[in-house]
Amino acid sequence: MTLEKPVRRRLDFKNGRVDLSHGAGGRAMGQLIEDVFLDAFDNEWLRGANDQSAFDVAAGRMVMTTDAYVVSPIFFPGGDIGSLAGNGTINDIAMAGARPLYLSASFVIEEGFPLADLKRIAVSMGEAARVAGAPIITGDTKVVERGKADKVFISTAGVGIAPAGLNLSSEAARPDDLVILSGTVGDHGVAVMSKRENLEFETEILSDSAPLHGLVAEMVAAAAVSLRVMRDPTRGGLAATLNELAHQSKVGFSIEEAAIPVRPEVAAACEFLGLDPLNVANEGKLVAIAAPECAQELLAAMRSHPLGAEAAIIGRVVEDDNHFVEMRTAFGGGRIVDWLAGEQLPRIC
Amino acid sequence: MKYVDEYRDGALAKGIANEIMRQARSDRAYRFMEFCGGHTHAISRYGLEDLLPANVQMIHGPGCPVCVLPMARVDMAIACARNSCVTLCAYGDLMRVPGSHSSSLLKAKAEGADIRMVYSTLDAIRIAETEAHREVVFFAIGFETTTPPTALAIRMAERKGLTNFSILCNHVMTPPAMRAILEGASEGDETPLLIEGFVGPAHVSTIIGTRPYEPFARDYRKPVVVAGFEPLDVAQAILMLVRQINEGRAEVENQYVRAVTREGNAKAQAAIAEIFETRESFEWRGLGFLPSSALSLRPAFSSYDAEARFGLETKPAKDNPACECGAILRGAKKPRECKLFGTLCTPDTPMGSCMVSPEGACSAHWTYGRFRESEAQRVREVA
Numbered sequence: 001m002t003l004e005k006p007v008r009r010r011l012d013f014k015n016g017r018v019d020l021s022h023g024a025g026g027r028a029m030g031q032l033i034e035d036v037f038l039d040a041f042d043n044e045w046l047r048g049a050n051d052q053s054a055f056d057v058a059a060g061r062m063v064m065t066t067d068a069y070v071v072s073p074i075f076f077p078g079g080d081i082g083s084l085a086g087n088g089t090i091n092d093i094a095m096a097g098a099r100p101l102y103l104s105a106s107f108v109i110e111e112g113f114p115l116a117d118l119k120r121i122a123v124s125m126g127e128a129a130r131v132a133g134a135p136i137i138t139g140d141t142k143v144v145e146r147g148k149a150d151k152v153f154i155s156t157a158g159v160g161i162a163p164a165g166l167n168l169s170s171e172a173a174r175p176d177d178l179v180i181l182s183g184t185v186g187d188h189g190v191a192v193m194s195k196r197e198n199l200e201f202e203t204e205i206l207s208d209s210a211p212l213h214g215l216v217a218e219m220v221a222a223a224a225v226s227l228r229v230m231r232d233p234t235r236g237g238l239a240a241t242l243n244e245l246a247h248q249s250k251v252g253f254s255i256e257e258a259a260i261p262v263r264p265e266v267a268a269a270c271e272f273l274g275l276d277p278l279n280v281a282n283e284g285k286l287v288a289i290a291a292p293e294c295a296q297e298l299l300a301a302m303r304s305h306p307l308g309a310e311a312a313i314i315g316r317v318v319e320d321d322n323h324f325v326e327m328r329t330a331f332g333g334g335r336i337v338d339w340l341a342g343e344q345l346p347r348i349c
Numbered sequence: 350m351k352y353v354d355e356y357r358d359g360a361l362a363k364g365i366a367n368e369i370m371r372q373a374r375s376d377r378a379y380r381f382m383e384f385c386g387g388h389t390h391a392i393s394r395y396g397l398e399d400l401l402p403a404n405v406q407m408i409h410g411p412g413c414p415v416c417v418l419p420m421a422r423v424d425m426a427i428a429c430a431r432n433s434c435v436t437l438c439a440y441g442d443l444m445r446v447p448g449s450h451s452s453s454l455l456k457a458k459a460e461g462a463d464i465r466m467v468y469s470t471l472d473a474i475r476i477a478e479t480e481a482h483r484e485v486v487f488f489a490i491g492f493e494t495t496t497p498p499t500a501l502a503i504r505m506a507e508r509k510g511l512t513n514f515s516i517l518c519n520h521v522m523t524p525p526a527m528r529a530i531l532e533g534a535s536e537g538d539e540t541p542l543l544i545e546g547f548v549g550p551a552h553v554s555t556i557i558g559t560r561p562y563e564p565f566a567r568d569y570r571k572p573v574v575v576a577g578f579e580p581l582d583v584a585q586a587i588l589m590l591v592r593q594i595n596e597g598r599a600e601v602e603n604q605y606v607r608a609v610t611r612e613g614n615a616k617a618q619a620a621i622a623e624i625f626e627t628r629e630s631f632e633w634r635g636l637g638f639l640p641s642s643a644l645s646l647r648p649a650f651s652s653y654d655a656e657a658r659f660g661l662e663t664k665p666a667k668d669n670p671a672c673e674c675g676a677i678l679r680g681a682k683k684p685r686e687c688k689l690f691g692t693l694c695t696p697d698t699p700m701g702s703c704m705v706s707p708e709g710a711c712s713a714h715w716t717y718g719r720f721r722e723s724e725a726q727r728v729r730e731v732a
Binding site (some may be wrong): 197258268271320322324326327329330331332333334336339340345 | 356366394468535581697699716717719721723
């Protein structure tokens, strides 16, 4: 005789909160996974409900990446921690010239976190994965006591596939190569910072969080031979990225301030906060170092894609044993563009 | 950006630079000190040095509040913050200022002290209101620019009847430091005073006006041109100084007329005078103890004085003996003449105060200008 099934209560997405039982491995956890994550990420692998997912491997070079997302605030103009985690992981794969294939996601959730917020984050992460054609095929959920995490942390991994023969490497920049930037700098960091500090500007500054795999595919199709290395200038901004590349490739950079696109409202906010847009994080931009031969084709391909419409050549690679990033300022002088020391902190007077 | 880009215009800069080039006599050198860290930052950030002829040299002054804060006061703030009932609120720039034994507020915070970065005194007041069980101490530092906001915070705390708010007062005054630079070099210090004129403070002068600089022009025969913090302001002020020198004048001139008057901001001055009184003596990193150079709370406001409230005492603390911050702050040495510069002392591991803040002479040179040394080196090697 089959017993009567207990009534399955729906999760209360209006007022409900994550509690410790949602991470305890019991029925409550099963329901959270099903109603939040499976619902948002839905795909055949997840429906299999295994602790791992299996997939076939195609020819070419496999690319793998991992990343963790701890942004505060978790909702900001132009995105949230979910879309950021999806796009960020996709971009790390794309920077190898690769097409993203599959993602994973682990959520560490603080006890008391509103279920509605969790749902919203999962939905936007699922959407980012869908747009990139890279389903989230495996994941994990943990709940920690109140105060042991800040709302929610997301850890991801991703795999992708790069065309055989395409070997982008941060050691590959050579003197006379050109530096191409895909668009304006500083949008993401300023959007987050202005939300964090409750700053309001006439025009709302949106994060540039976006998946770059489409732009990269256009670039690879147009001028793969001239591509040496690509990076997305996230934490530390353009300045950190160029300094890292200078050290890894044992070269220097010479860039032009006037050629670097910055939105006027971002420039104004940076002025107000005492920040330099070159040090501020981006989440939907890339820097490409390219051999001069096909650079114009590459630039044209970038500009034909919506995420590269404002792409510009901002400088070139030079020989320099000091590995300096030197910039001609719009004012007419020269200066170094350095890594930040510690956090970027606002000036006091 | 309206009202900002105009002051950073490359074409206008070229025009002023050509004029400086034309007017600066080739048979002599011009050495000017920009007093403020804000000017140092603008000069370095926009590469202004590249636009000046070789015989017009800028000496970076001590006008960076973080840089002149002595180790002993940092130690005092750390001791205060280690008190388990205290929440210490500080401006972000202060977090990495080195105290004794390579301590800092940042390290004390990591060790468990409740230290919070704030953007304004109002943030500290808000914390005191919402966390009534905490003793909220505001680490007040800065020149005359940041003193009025601290004065207003005291007034506000009084009006709101806050009994858990106090300040650790380190406010200092600009004119005594300028005088110390002029006097120190002629008395105790062996090095001759090379400074022939000052680019005078921007924001400080909006508060105190230009009148307090008049003795420097009159008694010391040093021209002072008060200038804004934008690179074109600084370039124009340099041109005005060159003209004064060429014409044998020593006057206080005001380039920053869009914000500064001779008398300054009377309301702000009144707020300062109501809340604060002059300390007999106060230690400046690099300049030593200067008489009548800093402020403390008037006795009527002593209940807001964290030093008295928590029985904090100044314990003498010595800077690294190899550190040349003192000579650099007085304009007697250049950052690269310090043995520690760029080796043991960098913005990531600052030993001296000039390396801590982006407005410090050493940090500005390291962060923005050190490529010039490698260029000079290249030229030397080729020769």
